[in-house]
Amino acid sequence: MAELDEQLNEKMGIEVTDWNPDRVVATMPVKGNRQPYGLLHGGANAVLAEAAGSVCAALQSDGKPTVGLELSCTHHRGVREGIVTAVATPVHVGRTTVTVEIVLTDEQDRRTCTARLTCMVLQTVPGS
Template identity: 85%
Template sequence: MSEQGAEGLVEQLNDKLGIEVVDWNPDRVVATMPVKGNRQPYGLLHGGANAVLAEALGSYCAAMKSGGRPTVGLELSCTHHRGVREGLVTGVATPLHVGRSTVTVEIVITDESDRRTCTARLTCVVLNSMPGGSGS
């Protein structure tokens, strides 16, 4: 069995950050993530945790729009608008562009008061086959 094996399908980083997908369809993917356990030294939600949430949601959305072809992230940008100290944040991913070779998704992250805390954009490449095939 390859190095990835059956465990490769487990969402390990998402699990470590406590990300839970709560709603999904090809036009919208929603997930939550706790602030607790995902803070930086100043007690605020870590920007990298926002980026992981955005990449996860954007990737799910792109995969659903790709017609069954595999997708991988090409570029991620995040703008952090406000700090969050506690509770849950919610990310909502919606497709902006669906092409033959790329899918671009906007991800809006809000706090429990529905204030925007981060805006991200992820562009994924749509592949013809799974990456990391035999011999890699």
């Protein structure tokens, strides 16, 4: 799964640590991903959520490509340091869409963000 290490995920320090069709786990450091007030940037939460959720959706698609359609994030608490963990689980698997819930927590296992990602399942590979 070399594509997991490309570009934005690598820049953000995101690592996918566990993946199977029922659950994807990814981590991201707070350091390097803060906003001006010293808290983890909300956009960084969104990137981590979409990274974990996209892998989860792809694992549900029987090898067909999936692309993000909609991402919604609710930020519950700020994080100043450490590692944030995302756990993505499918909540709907259809023929043309997959919806995933992603729960982000801090190192004290406190929920920091809840996200929902819907991906479209493509019937062909883009550009082919």
